[in-house]
Amino acid sequence: MSTKEFFKVSSLESVLTHLHNFPRTEFETIPIEESLGRILAKDVISDIDIPDFNRSTMDGYAVRARSTFGASERSPALFNVTGTIEMGEPARISVKAGEAVKIPTGGMLPDGADSVVMLEHAELLDEHTIEVYKSAFPLQHVIEIGEDLCKEECILPWGQPIRPQEMGVLAALGKSDVPVFKKPVVAIISTGDEIVDIRDIPSLGQLRDVNAYTLSGQVKKAGGVPTCLGIVRDNFDELFHMCEQALSHADIVLVSGGSSVGARDFTMEAINALPRSEILVHGISISPGKPTIIARIGKKAFFGLPGHVTSAMIVFMKTVQPLIERMGGLSEKYIEKKREATAILSRNIASVQGRTDFVRVNLVHDKGRLVAHPLLGKSGLIRTMVKADGLIEIDINSEGLDKGSVVTVELF
Amino acid sequence: MSTKEFFKVSSLESVLTHLHNFPRTEFETIPIEESLGRILAKDVISDIDIPDFNRSTMDGYAVRARSTFGASERSPALFNVTGTIEMGEPARISVKAGEAVKIPTGGMLPDGADSVVMLEHAELLDEHTIEVYKSAFPLQHVIEIGEDLCKEECILPWGQPIRPQEMGVLAALGKSDVPVFKKPVVAIISTGDEIVDIRDIPSLGQLRDVNAYTLSGQVKKAGGVPTCLGIVRDNFDELFHMCEQALSHADIVLVSGGSSVGARDFTMEAINALPRSEILVHGISISPGKPTIIARIGKKAFFGLPGHVTSAMIVFMKTVQPLIERMGGLSEKYIEKKREATAILSRNIASVQGRTDFVRVNLVHDKGRLVAHPLLGKSGLIRTMVKADGLIEIDINSEGLDKGSVVTVELF
Numbered sequence: 001m002s003t004k005e006f007f008k009v010s011s012l013e014s015v016l017t018h019l020h021n022f023p024r025t026e027f028e029t030i031p032i033e034e035s036l037g038r039i040l041a042k043d044v045i046s047d048i049d050i051p052d053f054n055r056s057t058m059d060g061y062a063v064r065a066r067s068t069f070g071a072s073e074r075s076p077a078l079f080n081v082t083g084t085i086e087m088g089e090p091a092r093i094s095v096k097a098g099e100a101v102k103i104p105t106g107g108m109l110p111d112g113a114d115s116v117v118m119l120e121h122a123e124l125l126d127e128h129t130i131e132v133y134k135s136a137f138p139l140q141h142v143i144e145i146g147e148d149l150c151k152e153e154c155i156l157p158w159g160q161p162i163r164p165q166e167m168g169v170l171a172a173l174g175k176s177d178v179p180v181f182k183k184p185v186v187a188i189i190s191t192g193d194e195i196v197d198i199r200d201i202p203s204l205g206q207l208r209d210v211n212a213y214t215l216s217g218q219v220k221k222a223g224g225v226p227t228c229l230g231i232v233r234d235n236f237d238e239l240f241h242m243c244e245q246a247l248s249h250a251d252i253v254l255v256s257g258g259s260s261v262g263a264r265d266f267t268m269e270a271i272n273a274l275p276r277s278e279i280l281v282h283g284i285s286i287s288p289g290k291p292t293i294i295a296r297i298g299k300k301a302f303f304g305l306p307g308h309v310t311s312a313m314i315v316f317m318k319t320v321q322p323l324i325e326r327m328g329g330l331s332e333k334y335i336e337k338k339r340e341a342t343a344i345l346s347r348n349i350a351s352v353q354g355r356t357d358f359v360r361v362n363l364v365h366d367k368g369r370l371v372a373h374p375l376l377g378k379s380g381l382i383r384t385m386v387k388a389d390g391l392i393e394i395d396i397n398s399e400g401l402d403k404g405s406v407v408t409v410e411l412f
Numbered sequence: 413m414s415t416k417e418f419f420k421v422s423s424l425e426s427v428l429t430h431l432h433n434f435p436r437t438e439f440e441t442i443p444i445e446e447s448l449g450r451i452l453a454k455d456v457i458s459d460i461d462i463p464d465f466n467r468s469t470m471d472g473y474a475v476r477a478r479s480t481f482g483a484s485e486r487s488p489a490l491f492n493v494t495g496t497i498e499m500g501e502p503a504r505i506s507v508k509a510g511e512a513v514k515i516p517t518g519g520m521l522p523d524g525a526d527s528v529v530m531l532e533h534a535e536l537l538d539e540h541t542i543e544v545y546k547s548a549f550p551l552q553h554v555i556e557i558g559e560d561l562c563k564e565e566c567i568l569p570w571g572q573p574i575r576p577q578e579m580g581v582l583a584a585l586g587k588s589d590v591p592v593f594k595k596p597v598v599a600i601i602s603t604g605d606e607i608v609d610i611r612d613i614p615s616l617g618q619l620r621d622v623n624a625y626t627l628s629g630q631v632k633k634a635g636g637v638p639t640c641l642g643i644v645r646d647n648f649d650e651l652f653h654m655c656e657q658a659l660s661h662a663d664i665v666l667v668s669g670g671s672s673v674g675a676r677d678f679t680m681e682a683i684n685a686l687p688r689s690e691i692l693v694h695g696i697s698i699s700p701g702k703p704t705i706i707a708r709i710g711k712k713a714f715f716g717l718p719g720h721v722t723s724a725m726i727v728f729m730k731t732v733q734p735l736i737e738r739m740g741g742l743s744e745k746y747i748e749k750k751r752e753a754t755a756i757l758s759r760n761i762a763s764v765q766g767r768t769d770f771v772r773v774n775l776v777h778d779k780g781r782l783v784a785h786p787l788l789g790k791s792g793l794i795r796t797m798v799k800a801d802g803l804i805e806i807d808i809n810s811e812g813l814d815k816g817s818v819v820t821v822e823l824f
Contacts, residue, residue, distance in 0.1 A: 036629045059673045088606030090616040108617040148793045164629025165797035171610045171625035194500030198583045204502040205520040213583035217448045217576025261471045342754050381560045385577035
């Protein structure tokens with residue numbers, strides 16, 4: 001069968017639809033200390049009110065707000081100081097009209113008090129008497145019971161990525177063990193008779209294995225666990241056995257390289273020889289990245305990525321990354337919420353209708369504006385990826401973008 | 413001494429100047445596999461050209477471009493096919509005028525050839541003859557020697573963060589051991605008589621230790637290594653000894669909590685009692701986050717952060733994070749290059765002149781625009797941080813921002 005026949009290319013949109021049908025990973029429980037960046041696997045419901053007492057946010061005096069009403073510099077309100085609240089202790093005193101109790105930041109408001117007068121707004125006349133010069137409003141400088149987190153409320157939904165602030169919520173609720181989705185395991189196989197291990201010295205005609213490293217970095221960044229299986233020759237048997245090995249432990253298999261016709265054919269053969277395999281995509285209408293193969297093998301996903309480093313990285317960003325995120329439990333709104341910047345395009349870029357182009361750009365602040373400089377260059381070069389800060393997309397129906405256009409840059 | 417006397421507040425700008433004077437961490441060498449997100453400690457100079465041979469980027473025929481000049485559908489150019497290039501092998505053949513050699517993607521161009529004709533643009537007449545229908549230009553579908561990375565060129569400068577593409581460059585150059593800056597070690601001490609360990613059940617008037625977890629998440633995110641030393645009471649001796657212990661192993665010490673006057677006083681006392689200590693900042697003209705203490709203790713940095721969770725997080729972002737990045741070797745242009753988004757403000761926000769306000773916002777895509785909704789709320793609440801996607805800054809000289817203003821959002 002000729003290669004050309006395979007190339008009924010799919011749009012990126014239809015490729016993404018295929019990628020919705022893989023199962024999420026299982027749960028595991030990890031210590032909160034290791035939870036940064038992980039994805040919550042269960043809703044977090046508060047079993048307590050936080051705070052569970054009315055809490056002062058200032059150093060001052062707990063009073064009834066009513067007792068201060070009308071107070072001014074000319075006619076201050078007088079209060080009897082009847083005690084002091086100790087930090088971390090229940091308030092064992094109650095406050096009546098005209099009474100004040102000294103309270104530290106974080107202290108528990110005593111019964112009867114509904115407001116805090118700051119130290120700076122009170123004057124100590126003697127050991128037991130203060131003057132207040134300003135009306136205090138009810139709940140002034142007070143965090144009420146349940147004002148931060150409320151009992152039985154769903155505080156964090158499953159699918160939420162854990163940032164430092166979510167770690168804080170988990171800590172506040174005493175959730176020292178956190179249920180998260182397991183990280184998807186992604187096996188990476190490099191192919192090509194010309195590819196050598198990075199610890200070897202290439203002979204003439206050979207190159208070191210770059211893709212295994214760019215891809216494993218991308219897998220980690222996307223929230224997966226990369227396992228690099230090494231380099232296989234352009235040979236059906238070697239590739240088939242390596243794929244079997246990869247499928248025995250990984251959720252996703254990436255075969256990179258094999259941009260040559262022969263290599264692509266071996267990849268197709270290997271997929272077809274694997275049990276319960278189904279080719280989903282052979283060719284995507286994007287540039288760079290067209291010669292991409294995607295298959296389902298049982299419940300697992302298989303990608304034949306282009307060999308050119310830039311093509312492989314861009315196909316990864318557009319297909320493998322959202323799959324890792326979805327398999328790893330990330331909820332849809334975060335998958336869509338990409339890190340983006342808005343910039344002005346520095347020059348015209350031509351494009352071909354019928355395919356989506358991804359152009360690497362370098363971002364430069366210039367006179368208060370962010371300017372995107374396209375980095376054109378062959379997709380076999382890693383140099384342009386190193387110089388680039390992100391990608392812009394040129395729509396499948398567009399013939400290009402004009403200099404001065406406002407573009408959205410997906411940041412690396 | 414009263415607390416008020418201390419509050420000669422510093423502007424954020426002058427605080428950042430103080431933070432330039434701490435030394436960078438030392439170097440260490442790590443395997444490339446662990447290098448993602450680390451900061452390069454030495455320039456990476458290429459010791460080879462990449463590729464070190466002229467490389468085909470297509471499956472096709474290596475030819476002399478001149479031999480194709482003038483070729484068209486009507487008058488094709490004829491070529492004798494004199495051999496095949498094997499992947500990963502030196503080209504042991506040379507190409508003369510009117511000759512073609514079959515070459516795979518990634519193959520080495522033979523002597524005499526300067527161009528590649530794609531398979532699709534050639535027709536095989538018999539085993540040894542092809543017709544070419546289109547002129548090929550010199551270097552068509554060829555990556556030249558050194559076109560990607562050039563011998564003796566500085567490919568990556570020290571101070572550069574390692575992304576997947578930088579891992580690729582290191583792989584291409586065979587740098588399997590990577591010199592990076594050590595991650596700054598940041599000790600975190602929580603203070604407060606009302607604070608209990610997250611594994612304990614708080615009694616009335618107590619709260620669990622939230623700041624140790626938000627801060628350790630922030631330290632990790634910034635590229636540091638957090639070590640949480642636990643909770644100390646509001647007590648000079650306990651705090652002093654914990655600080656001594658922290659300084660024995662950490663580059664930076666964070667004491668969080670102590671927003672009450674008494675606690676702040678203990679922190680000041682502890683700093684003053686430590687050898688070679690110097691208070692740099694006591695109070696920053698930002699909101700939230702004013703009651704911040706920064707000191708130098710020998711070569712180490714010491715922060716007394718506010719106890720309110722949001723205040724502590726914002727002060728961290730604005731002061732501790734750039735310090736960790738700088739100590740950890742990140743070059744200035746990356747420290748300044750924050751993750752930002754541009755959005756439209758959904759409502760008016762008032763501000764006070766003479767201080768820089770940081771307002772948490774939630775970002776929502778609305779009719780193709782990104783809208784920033786301010787999340788107002790007491791700085792003791794973690795809820796608003798969980799709802800927030802980032803921060804906007806209101807300048808020290810501004811009285812506020814109007815609804816509809818274009819704002820820059822620093823993303824969490």
